[in-house]
Amino acid sequence: MNDPSSAPPAATRRTRIPVAVLGATGAVGQTFVGLLHDHPWFELVEVAASDRSAGHAYGEVAHWLGGELPARIAALPVAPCDPARIDAPIVFSALDAAVAGDVEAAFARAGRFVLSNARNYRLDADVPLLIPEINPEHVVLLDRQRARRGWTGAIVTNSNCSTMVVALALAPLHQAFGVSQVFVTTLQAVSGAGYPGVPSLDILGNVIPYIGGGEEEKIETETLKLLGTLSAGGVTPAPMRISAQVTRVPVEHGHTVCMAVALERSADPDAAIDAIEHWPGAVAALALPSAPTPPIVVTRQIDRPQPRRDAGAGRGMQVVVGRVRRDPILDLRLVALGHNTIRGAAGASVLNAELLVARGLLGS
Numbered sequence: 001m002n003d004p005s006s007a008p009p010a011a012t013r014r015t016r017i018p019v020a021v022l023g024a025t026g027a028v029g030q031t032f033v034g035l036l037h038d039h040p041w042f043e044l045v046e047v048a049a050s051d052r053s054a055g056h057a058y059g060e061v062a063h064w065l066g067g068e069l070p071a072r073i074a075a076l077p078v079a080p081c082d083p084a085r086i087d088a089p090i091v092f093s094a095l096d097a098a099v100a101g102d103v104e105a106a107f108a109r110a111g112r113f114v115l116s117n118a119r120n121y122r123l124d125a126d127v128p129l130l131i132p133e134i135n136p137e138h139v140v141l142l143d144r145q146r147a148r149r150g151w152t153g154a155i156v157t158n159s160n161c162s163t164m165v166v167a168l169a170l171a172p173l174h175q176a177f178g179v180s181q182v183f184v185t186t187l188q189a190v191s192g193a194g195y196p197g198v199p200s201l202d203i204l205g206n207v208i209p210y211i212g213g214g215e216e217e218k219i220e221t222e223t224l225k226l227l228g229t230l231s232a233g234g235v236t237p238a239p240m241r242i243s244a245q246v247t248r249v250p251v252e253h254g255h256t257v258c259m260a261v262a263l264e265r266s267a268d269p270d271a272a273i274d275a276i277e278h279w280p281g282a283v284a285a286l287a288l289p290s291a292p293t294p295p296i297v298v299t300r301q302i303d304r305p306q307p308r309r310d311a312g313a314g315r316g317m318q319v320v321v322g323r324v325r326r327d328p329i330l331d332l333r334l335v336a337l338g339h340n341t342i343r344g345a346a347g348a349s350v351l352n353a354e355l356l357v358a359r360g361l362l363g364s
């Protein structure tokens, strides 16, 4: 495969590629619908969910929380998550991990490109775990995936929502100075738990110092694959150690991560800020429709970033970093924020699909 950073910008497409959303009624599924209903390259033609929803119009069964639901989308019939009932060649999956494993494999086996938000395949050696700004070259794993699994389709994954914020904030520092150790504490929004999610009486006026499903381990392992390097055996994890503690807080959208970082080559806060805010990311030249410019914004305001004020930066696709300062034990401390259902989930999948289109792997 070619170096993705050298590929020409994808031309404006005259016909949009039909796409479907699996798990379209949930928190991430609704975000997909919001991002795809007027996407320049993709046309949302099918939605699917559980048997509880299948057979109904989308507008009847989706507890829609995203403002005005376009009439065309509201009228779409909800299909079951069965490749025999979905025609679209590209399938965005917002399925829970409990069902995603079998369903996503069935779609890939049936020749579909699956862009997955679930944790099931992220760490498999033949599955790309992509953030286009960081590791677009990892798409070469698709050749191995197809050869090994015999699939005509494929699965491409995006990371856990907090991992997305951690990895994007660390990438410029790792490239410039080498990151060796990180302590991460997250403050995660309730929308990260899906709909209906955490009971209101458990979370209002409260902080819950536990998130199930291996949330801390996801940050500790997925970040190393994202920042890792391609090798003969797949991806060699980045040689850093990460310790994560996660909390759920009464915030609607936006995961905040507080990090203390040890570097291999020391850098003062000004040098770190310079590296972060001048970091173009690996795909700037491709002008992908969902790619924010720049990928990361640095705020100098002493009390930012804040979820209410900053989670929408770059239409929810930018990570906002602030409070970059010296750490008395490691080298640096900082706070980073990202929108969990957009940059941390649906927007990340859409951006991955755009990268695949730009590289001629989809829709050609």
Ligand SMILES: NC(=O)c1ccc[n+]([C@@H]2O[C@H](COP(=O)([O-])OP(=O)(O)OC[C@H]3O[C@@H](n4cnc5c(N)ncnc54)[C@H](OP(=O)(O)O)[C@@H]3O)[C@@H](O)[C@H]2O)c1
Residues within 6 Å of the ligand: 022, 023, 024, 025, 026, 027, 028, 029, 048, 049, 050, 051, 052, 053, 054, 081, 094, 095, 096, 097, 099, 100, 117, 118, 119, 159, 160, 161, 191, 192, 193, 194, 195, 196, 340, 341, 344, 345
């Ligand atoms: N929320 C976030 O910020 C976030 C961020 C990153 C990644 N993720 C991941 O994204 C995925 C979706 O999360 P979410 O927060 O959107 O969850 P959610 O709100 O609970 O939505 C789950 C969706 O899956 C469908 N579903 C449930 N059981 C099913 C079954 N047996 N067969 C087919 N469809 C089924 C539901 O359909 P019905 O309505 O018909 O039940 C619904 O559309 C999860 O893997 C999650 O870990 C979430």
